[in-house]
Amino acid sequence: MAASGSLFSDRRARFGLIVMALAALIALCAPLLAVDPSLQRDIVATRFLPPLRTDLHGTFHLLGTDRFGRDVWARLAYGARVSLGVGVLAVLLSVVIGTLVGAAAGFWRGPVRAVLLGLTDFALALPRVVLLLLLASLWQPSAALVIVVLGLTGWMTVARMVHGEVRALVARPFVESAIALGVRPPRVLARHVLPNALTPVIVAAALGIGNAIMLEAGLSFLGLGVQPPTPSWGNLIASGRDTLVNAPWVATAPGVALVVVVVAATLLGDALRDRLDPAQRREERS
Amino acid sequence: MLLALVRRALAGLAVVVGVVTLMFFLLRLAPGDPAILLVGPTASPAQVEAQRKALGLDRPVAEQYAQWMGQFIRGRWGTSIATGRPVRAMIAEAWPATVSLVGISLLLSYILGIIVGAVQASRGGATDTALSVVTVTLFALPGYWLGLMLVMVFTYWARALPSFGAAGFDADFLTGWSRLADRLRHLALPLTTLTLIGIGGTARYVRGAMLDVKGLPHVAIAQAKGLSPRQVTLRHILRNALIPVLTLLGLSLPALFSGAVFIEAIFAWPGVGRIMVDAVGARDYPVIMAATAVSAVLVVLGNLLAELLAAWADPRLRTAEPAGAA
Numbered sequence: 001m002a003a004s005g006s007l008f009s010d011r012r013a014r015f016g017l018i019v020m021a022l023a024a025l026i027a028l029c030a031p032l033l034a035v036d037p038s039l040q041r042d043i044v045a046t047r048f049l050p051p052l053r054t055d056l057h058g059t060f061h062l063l064g065t066d067r068f069g070r071d072v073w074a075r076l077a078y079g080a081r082v083s084l085g086v087g088v089l090a091v092l093l094s095v096v097i098g099t100l101v102g103a104a105a106g107f108w109r110g111p112v113r114a115v116l117l118g119l120t121d122f123a124l125a126l127p128r129v130v131l132l133l134l135l136a137s138l139w140q141p142s143a144a145l146v147i148v149v150l151g152l153t154g155w156m157t158v159a160r161m162v163h164g165e166v167r168a169l170v171a172r173p174f175v176e177s178a179i180a181l182g183v184r185p186p187r188v189l190a191r192h193v194l195p196n197a198l199t200p201v202i203v204a205a206a207l208g209i210g211n212a213i214m215l216e217a218g219l220s221f222l223g224l225g226v227q228p229p230t231p232s233w234g235n236l237i238a239s240g241r242d243t244l245v246n247a248p249w250v251a252t253a254p255g256v257a258l259v260v261v262v263v264a265a266t267l268l269g270d271a272l273r274d275r276l277d278p279a280q281r282r283e284e285r286s
Numbered sequence: 287m288l289l290a291l292v293r294r295a296l297a298g299l300a301v302v303v304g305v306v307t308l309m310f311f312l313l314r315l316a317p318g319d320p321a322i323l324l325v326g327p328t329a330s331p332a333q334v335e336a337q338r339k340a341l342g343l344d345r346p347v348a349e350q351y352a353q354w355m356g357q358f359i360r361g362r363w364g365t366s367i368a369t370g371r372p373v374r375a376m377i378a379e380a381w382p383a384t385v386s387l388v389g390i391s392l393l394l395s396y397i398l399g400i401i402v403g404a405v406q407a408s409r410g411g412a413t414d415t416a417l418s419v420v421t422v423t424l425f426a427l428p429g430y431w432l433g434l435m436l437v438m439v440f441t442y443w444a445r446a447l448p449s450f451g452a453a454g455f456d457a458d459f460l461t462g463w464s465r466l467a468d469r470l471r472h473l474a475l476p477l478t479t480l481t482l483i484g485i486g487g488t489a490r491y492v493r494g495a496m497l498d499v500k501g502l503p504h505v506a507i508a509q510a511k512g513l514s515p516r517q518v519t520l521r522h523i524l525r526n527a528l529i530p531v532l533t534l535l536g537l538s539l540p541a542l543f544s545g546a547v548f549i550e551a552i553f554a555w556p557g558v559g560r561i562m563v564d565a566v567g568a569r570d571y572p573v574i575m576a577a578t579a580v581s582a583v584l585v586v587l588g589n590l591l592a593e594l595l596a597a598w599a600d601p602r603l604r605t606a607e608p609a610g611a612a
Contacts, residue, residue: 125301126301
């Protein structure tokens with residue numbers, strides 16, 4: 001893998017990394033940057049303040065307030081914790097499942113491969129949102145459920161990529177010699193094959209985070225994800241929907257935040273893929 | 287070719303059966319007794335037991351499944367718990383709305399996306415960078431939010447376009463052109479939302495595919511032969527780049543239907559997605575099962591169609607092994 005210094009010279013990667021780091025920082029430092037949104041005082045005096053206003057108590061509201069007089073910026077910062085957390089954990093889960101399935105399918109031929117690849121194709125053909133809606137409706141909606149559901153429905157791309165990589169690697173001399181030396185197959189897979197097959201996983205993870213954040217927001221928007229009053233960018237957009245005429249900023253702010261973070265994740269993924277792809281292509285041809 | 291097609295069709299059927307089976311057992315696994323939901327919390331244990339018997343819930347799950355599947359295949363989809371209407375009638379009314387919305391937006395977003403992607407790949411430079419910023423932003427826009435923003439601008443501020451439903455309240459009294467105009471006005475916002483998002487993804491993909499083809503030897507030969515840049519781009523680069531794009535068409539159908547679920551919910555578009563969201567909210571099990579089956583069938587048919595298109599565009603695929611054997 002190339003040094004991260006040269007990755008940073010890519011404009012897209014730089015933008016992506018900076019924005020993601022900033023978003024993570026805001027999420028982590030939410031209590032320092034904003035008033036705790038659960039502390040509210042005078043609803044009538046502070047509700048529906050447009051952005052950049054100061055209320056009667058002298059508190060400045062960068063992004064205005066919603067219909068309960070809650071500071072939109074505070075809700076956004078606390079919502080980042082939920083949205084980013086759910087996105088990252090869901091992608092982590094799908095990466096783990098995808099890597100296991102893909103590695104096993106690429107390493108062991110015969111029935112194992114056939115069954116696992118069949119399973120992957122089947123899962124790819126499932127209408128993901130339909131499944132998400134159904135699962136979210138069957139159990140009590142919560143952040144944990146969203147993570148599990150997103151993880152269980154998002155591993156297929158990773159599995160396919162890892163499968164391809166592992167299959168190409170198994171034919172390489174260093175793997176053959178490890179087997180010839182009497183190393184047990186699971187150990188060969190874990191020590192010699194997988195570490196070399198993980199580069200596309202990084203790309204898939206970067207691209208997947210944007211998607212997962214977007215889907216979490218979608219589920220929460222429909223009321224099937226993170227439940228209010230816990231703020232998530234999705235249910236913030238949903239709560240702004242009812243006040244679109246009087247207070248358009250309530251729905252606009254979390255949407256813009258969502259778009260910026262997803263753009264950052266996508267650009268970072270693009271840049272990573274462009275860096276890692278040429279090597280991948282050479283291996284495929286040889 | 288025919289054999290391969292039959293094989294793919296059978297595989298598609300297996301997927302549909304698999305999806306429906308999965309849903310059936312998930313519904314049985316879920317906490318909460320449908321019988322209690324039906325009779326209400328104040329019912330006596332005897333009433334709950336009677337309802338369980340009526341629903342067949344007292345028998346073994348395998349037997350329930352076999353019986354339900356037999357009924358479902360014969361088209362007996364039952365009645366909706368929430369509305370009391372036959373599920374078949376509800377779905378029959380809804381699916382044309384979904385297919386027309388998704389179909390038109392698919393067509394528009396592919397035409398526009400291919401044009402944008404082709405311009406990016408052939409121009410390069412500042413044009414490419416500027417358009418890349420646009421397409422990645424479109425790609426990252428959540429449909430439900432873009433929908434809300436369009437409603438805010440075009441319905442609340444400009445007061446130009448309606449924000450919900452597929453027809454106005456007076457639609458039944460309209461005839462001819464005014465009826466068509468009413469339909470188009472209602473279609474405008476949901477269609478624009480779905481199409482804009484689709485353009486982003488397609489253009490990004492077309493651009494990548496064209497840049498991949500650009501480096502291949504046959505392009506250099508075409509240039510060396512003295513063909514005009516326009517001919518090289520259209521005939522030798524774009525045409526070859528469209529093959530993976532056609533495959534993407536099939537793979538993107540599930541995502542498009544997923545997107546349509548949100549869009550239908552936002553704009554109250556009377557399609558399968560909205561029925562689905564309503565049914566999920568009301569725990570309307572017969573409707574959920576039917577809507578799931580219909581969306582699975584639509585997705586599988588879309589995949590088949592995309593494979594046929596790809597085979598038509600690329601002669602090599604007509605004799606190739608099925609994808610699983612590669």
